[in-house]
Amino acid sequence: MILLSRMRRFFGAQDMTIGKPMARLIQFSVPLLIGNFAQQLYNTVDSIIVGKYIGDSALAAVGTSGPILNLMLVLFMGIATGASILSAQYFGAKDRQLLSKLVGTTFFLTAFSGILMSVIGVFTTPFFISLVNPPENISAGAITYLRIIFAGMIGAAAYNILSGILRGMGDSVYPLLYLVLASLINIVLDLVFVRNLNMGIAGVAYATIIAQVISGILCTVRICRMRSYIDLNAQTMKPNYPIMRNLCSLGIPAGITSAIFSLSAIIVQNLTNSMGELTIAANVAIMRVDGFAMMPNFTFGTAATTFVGQNLGAGKTDRIKQGTHDMLIIALTSAAVLVACILLLGRSLIGMFTNTASVIALGTSGLHWLALGYIAFAVSQVLQGIMRGTGETIIPMWISIISTVILRMPLAYLLAACTRSAEWPNGNPVALFASLLISWILAMIMTIIAFKKGRWRARIAGVYSK
16 A cells, blocks of 8 residues: 555656655656657657668658758647646646646647648648758658658647646656657557568658657546546636636747747758758767757756746745756756767767768767757756746747857858868858857856846745845
8 A cells, every 4th residue: 555655646746846846856857857768769769760771861851851840849839838837837826727727728729739730731841841952862751751740740739738737737757658658659660660561751750640649649548537636527628718828928939939949940951951961861860869968958947847837836936946956956967977978979879870981970070069068058948947937938038049040040051151161062060060059058158147137036036136
């Protein structure tokens, strides 16, 4: 009975308004980190299997699709951010009625946004592929991959949005379990469809959407069973327009931020594609490793948002200062370990995706350029996560616009123009990596300034002294 009781506490929603902040943050973050690892496996396994079994051209096609796919996911990201913030605040305030209405409203938005993005994505894929101007041998594969992914977009909508509600309520374990299961299904189907059935890039896409739909269904079932926290009936399942407006006001800045990242990535992808297939393939491998390196940063940012949201909702603002200190220690320690691993194991990590020596060499160089930037990014994510937990999503949006659009994109093209040579007529790939590193460092500096002086401080007056 004691073991069963402990399992229920661990696997249930976590109340982060009690206990030591460090212990609560770690308890919440570890399952979330493993879950993010599992989610990253989707794209990584796709890339490894494509690179090893189909070839570098197919690997480049999947990588070319990435920024476009991320752009089409921004609506889900915005809704998920707003739902996570509100669910954390309502859960912390123990407001069962508002939490129930939030769940019903979010179910409606999930279905609507999933169907909308599927229709838009399927019909606009060729247009978006033309924007990044890939080589002809890459374009057809990218269109095939994207269209299939878009057709099954409802699975991505359900998982991303509904897991946001679960995490806002402190439940990071069940989303983890569902992602691990979905990732295992994805790996098995990848191998069956590509290696055994010779379905090529289409097989990779089908494996991904099947796994995503399963994870989305499981999140839906989990929320429907949380009757100790919410009431699901005809009244609460109706869209609540005041909650919808509040959710959108919180989520739209986060969605705009994601859209800015994606649009800038598309523009930079155009520059990457102009440098040739070798650079495209190396960049895909770098971004897959980068996805794993970024996971702790995004995880700790989410944990900070949930922690602050719950404690703000409960009126326990005195816990936020200690939580900020503890979260920065956790994030910076993790980032330092990751940087050391990348510097020592970079070549082996890139070698998982390709057997081509020139691609491995270029990819290793790119990782070395980006390594120290992960420490700067860790600081940015934690401090921005704290601001979002109070409902302040505008400041992080503007920091993203400035660092990504105003600084990174022009800098990438400028450095490319300055490094043109006979070997690299359209610019040295170092321009891509150096510009990204510089933008991360500048974003950290802006985030620290905003954190110390931002208007968000008024929401938790008295927590920080001026």
